[in-house]
């Protein structure tokens with residue numbers, strides 16, 4: 381494709397995306413296809429001869445779109461949002477256009493240095509402590525996901541807890557990490573990948589009402605392990621659990637970690653970005669004093685297309701020592717000078733995309749006030765929805781909803797009936813909900829946060845759910 385051909389088709393693609401986003405509401409939110417339907421419409425064999433780009437775009441409409449679940453639809457309320465936005469899409473396009481592979485500073489200095497600036501900007505916006513900034517002992521890095529961030533944290537924590545032995549000898553002794561029943565499965569996966577196995581993952585009790593981790597039980601488990609010669613490597617506290625957005629008591633958990641010198645990782649994948657709003661800074665209480673690492677995903681609720689997960693550490697040495705291997709082909713004067721950051725040493729893969737461009741575009745386009753306005757809208761709409769549900773005697777709503785997620789259920793329905801209600805609503809294409817289970821009972825999850833969602837969408841969604849349940 382010549383630059384002129386690219387210009388022509390690029391305009392078509394940008395027009396296509398703009399048309400898609402401006403008419404997204406005409407699509408059913410959840411894809412209405414059956415398994416295999418998309419594949420059956422595609423040729424089994426690759427084309428021998430190149431095709432005009434118009435045919436690709438035509439197939440996008442004919443084959444791909446019907447198989448798309450529309451995450452940017454204003455009536456998408458399942459899981460957590462995965463916000464896209466104009467500036468993020470453009471930033472990603474620029475990243476693709478530059479085609480940079482920023483594994484080390486020398487392979488594209490601007491890729492590294494812009495990343496350093498945006499992770500420090502975001503640390504400032506979130507009110508994270510100075511020790512997480514690049515000019516201190518710590519610093520931030522953009523990962524693909526909170527799962528990768530958790531794995532990096534676990535590997536660094538094991539490195540520190542073993543005095544560097546794990547990197548050299550592998551897992552020789554017994555190590556443990558501590559999570560709760562509400563912690564994301566990414567932590568157990570990280571433990572497995574790191575080699576401590578499911579046997580090394582301790583599940584700390586939660587308060588049955590709030591679902592927050594119990595620091596007293598954490599202490600009991602930690603001390604029992606120490607007595608048996610098991611080395612506690614990492615505790616994960618969550619700010620905004622996946623199921624119900626519970627906020628673990630980071631300060632009290634941190635005190636236990638500090639007493640025993642255990643690494644505290646804070647997983648704030650979804651909710652952490654809310655701390656950009658001063659009235660929500662309380663969620664980070666204890667992070668400044670106690671956290672060794674902190675992760676949040678702008679690719680969830682901060683208008684930045686997947687993938688963009690940020691990880692900050694208070695001390696970068698254990699990360700780099702755990703992950704850095706220097707083959708000859710990567711040697712270069714800049715790295716050896718010690719004056720530059722090579723983010724390849726802060727992550728699992730070697731190669732890295734220029735993700736900072738999209739986050740930079742987003743922060744510059746919206747400014748802090750625009751980001752706050754977006755987050756506050758989601759929170760307001762969640763309150764609006766909770767109010768509608770609470771006013772209906774046939775439904776009950778979980779009181780805790782500080783962010784954009786509201787959990788609710790028909791008050792007298794069985795789990796099967798609740799799930800059947802969700803399936804009817806989702807199959808209608810009018811909106812898309814997901815569910816969870818708390819204390820053995822199914823709850824529906826209404827996660828609000830798409831930039832296009834308004835109060836009218838939320839009210840209409842409630843009316844659809846109410847009607848699908850049956851009028852009172």
Ligand code: PLP
Nearest residue numbers: 525526527564621622647649650
């Ligand atoms: N941690 C929490 C609290 C989450 O809610 C999620 C996803 O929803 C994750 C981790 C995993 O995020 P990712 O998909 O970025 O790995």
